[in-house]
Amino acid sequence: MQMIDARFFIALYKSNNNIDIMPISLFREYAQKPLIVYHNKKEVIIELYCDECKKYNKSSLTLKSLKRPGGHRLYCYGCGRELAYLGSKADVEAMVSKHQHEVELLMHEMGFDDYFTEPFIMYELINHIHDMAEDKKIRCQCGSRNVAANIGTDKIELICKNCGSVYIVNAANQEDLEMVRKMQSITIKSKSCRKLTKY
Secondary structure, eight states: OOOOOOEEEEEEEOGGGOEEEEEEETTSOEEETTEEEEEOSSEEEEEEEETTTTEEEEEEEETTGGGSTTOEEEEOTTTOOEEEEEEOHHHHHHHHHHHHHHHHHHHHHTTOTTTSSSHHHHHHHHHHHHHHHHTTOEEETTSOOOEEEEEOSSEEEEEETTTOOEEEEEOSSHHHHHHHHTOSOEEEOOHHHHHHHTO
8 A cells, every 4th residue: 555645844944044844744734833734625725924024924835736846935925035945855955955055155255154253143134134224124313214334243233324323233142133033123322312311
């Protein structure tokens, strides 16, 4: 009797370039953050939670398409962030290996692997700070959104170009990264505002 392989694998992207790989059985349903999986007779429905947008994204895949070589990339419909990769065990493992190699190569080419205290944390933090700036979520109390970034070995200094005030974003460990990712916005305390409050 031939056994039916009713499993596929999903790689869930996390912060700090960590990736969780987990098997999903078509005979079971899963319902815990960030992943909900259920199915009907024709398709598998996958809901993935996006920490940026604070909502679930639903993707429907036919059972036939799950066998397609090359797998499936699953994105957030709100911010466009890649949330997961779905496919056979071989496809998922190959993708994870390629992803990690690309990040390591990029960090090495930029000379960051020897410079930063925690290169992967800094890489994630730079991307996150850049996205926040693009979404106009970084500003100074003086009213300016014109902010420069000075990158250190274990921190990023956000400097208001208008008043010169500085906000330090620590990047020494995983906790620092998680703290910043939970922030809705960053407001730099202005030197001029602090002086005004003294009188």
